[in-house]
Amino acid sequence: MKKLLVLTVLLIAAAVSAAWLVDTRVHTPYRGYQGAEQFVDLPPGAGSKTIGDRLVASGIVSDEITFRAALWLTGQARHLKAGEYRFDRAMTPIEVLDRIARGDVYVMALTFPEGLTIAEMAKLFEGHGLGPASAFVDAATDVSSIREFDAAATDLEGYLFPDTYALSRHADAAKLVRLMTARFAHVFTPELRQAAAARSLSVRQAITLASIVEKETARDDERPIVAAVYENRLRIGMALQCDPTVIYALQRAGTYDGNLHRDDLTFNSPYNTYRYPGLPPGPIASPGRAAIEAVLHPVDAAFLYFVSRNDGSHAFARDLDEHNRNVRTYQVQDVRNRKAGKSDGSGRSAGSGRSAGSGASGGAGKMGGSGR
Numbered sequence: 001m002k003k004l005l006v007l008t009v010l011l012i013a014a015a016v017s018a019a020w021l022v023d024t025r026v027h028t029p030y031r032g033y034q035g036a037e038q039f040v041d042l043p044p045g046a047g048s049k050t051i052g053d054r055l056v057a058s059g060i061v062s063d064e065i066t067f068r069a070a071l072w073l074t075g076q077a078r079h080l081k082a083g084e085y086r087f088d089r090a091m092t093p094i095e096v097l098d099r100i101a102r103g104d105v106y107v108m109a110l111t112f113p114e115g116l117t118i119a120e121m122a123k124l125f126e127g128h129g130l131g132p133a134s135a136f137v138d139a140a141t142d143v144s145s146i147r148e149f150d151a152a153a154t155d156l157e158g159y160l161f162p163d164t165y166a167l168s169r170h171a172d173a174a175k176l177v178r179l180m181t182a183r184f185a186h187v188f189t190p191e192l193r194q195a196a197a198a199r200s201l202s203v204r205q206a207i208t209l210a211s212i213v214e215k216e217t218a219r220d221d222e223r224p225i226v227a228a229v230y231e232n233r234l235r236i237g238m239a240l241q242c243d244p245t246v247i248y249a250l251q252r253a254g255t256y257d258g259n260l261h262r263d264d265l266t267f268n269s270p271y272n273t274y275r276y277p278g279l280p281p282g283p284i285a286s287p288g289r290a291a292i293e294a295v296l297h298p299v300d301a302a303f304l305y306f307v308s309r310n311d312g313s314h315a316f317a318r319d320l321d322e323h324n325r326n327v328r329t330y331q332v333q334d335v336r337n338r339k340a341g342k343s344d345g346s347g348r349s350a351g352s353g354r355s356a357g358s359g360a361s362g363g364a365g366k367m368g369g370s371g372r
Contacts, residue, residue: 025062026070029090032059037088044082051080061093070094076101084168107166114162114288115214121160131173139173145181149203158207158283159184187289195296208279210287210295215244223294225316228301229360240273241360248284305360307331
């Protein structure tokens with residue numbers, strides 16, 4: 001009898017000791033991996049045993065018993081979510097399970113600013129370690145996702161909506177491109193499609209014009225005015241003479257050296273709006289929402305020209321005489337100031353650094369004169 005009592009006491013003590021040990025472990029931060037961070041990928045449909053095995057093998061949780069104890073204490077067995085998780089500090093098993101139950105998966109934020117081309121987006125894609133730029137360019141040739149908007153498209157130029165995208169480390173180019181075109185479809189609402197139709201613009205024409213506006217100015221207050229300038233030129237059959245379209249043509253040909261020269265204005269490309277009338281064949285970049293809305297809701301103004309004021313804004317003109325006065329005020333004088341060493345270094349333009357000329361935005365290059 002005495003032996004049985006002793007044995008019982010020992011068993012109770014062992015149980016209490018074990019319970020205390022397990023309770024201590026599930027509330028004690030643990031880190032069993034080397035390096036600054038550890039990633040654990042939990043596949044869809046994985047059971048608690050598979051999840052526990054991966055966490056233990058990755059050094060996130062010390063052992064299976066501790067994992068099971070934490071799972072029982074939290075009651076999270078049915079709430080663990082698949083995905084890739086990043087750990088960069090010691091955590092208690094309770095904290096680990098709480099993160100997985102919340103679905104706090106690791107994502108990378110990749111931001112595409114407005115006004116980028118497919119080629120420029122591809123470089124950002126590669127720069128974030130998501131894959132080669134060529135993979136992004138190839139994925140952007142799949143136009144199936146925008147057929148309802150543009151049956152004539154041969155690539156997704158203009159339709160990869162500029163935004164910030166949350167991606168896993170394993171996101172491929174095709175998935176990202178699908179996300180970007182889905183975002184475009186969400187932004188380009190049926191109401192905007194109706195607005196385009198009301199202005200006798202197809203979706204392709206609207207996005208093409210919006211891409212030009214996007215490249216010409218970064219100011220929200222100016223976009224509807226720039227849109228009006230180009231709409232007015234299109235209405236009267238006047239050449240758009242838009243430098244960014246020439247730059248895009250040169251980029252496509254692989255001959256753009258970072259500067260636009262007078263001879264470039266004769267470059268033979270349907271995208272060259274100095275040489276070919278009307279809109280170019282398609283978008284020259286991906287416009288943002290503001291540029292799209294500006295094209296569909298331009299101001300009611302008779303402007304036909306604009307020139308940079310060298311501070312990020314532009315001066316608009318209704319006729320060539322007024323435009324030439326603006327050129328002399330803002331561009332010719334700026335050149336003289338620079339030569340005299342009086343410039344404060346703030347000469348900036350939202351377009352391609354234009355000065356004089358008869359183009360809508362003042363012509364190409366840093367040169368004087370009033371017309372071509």
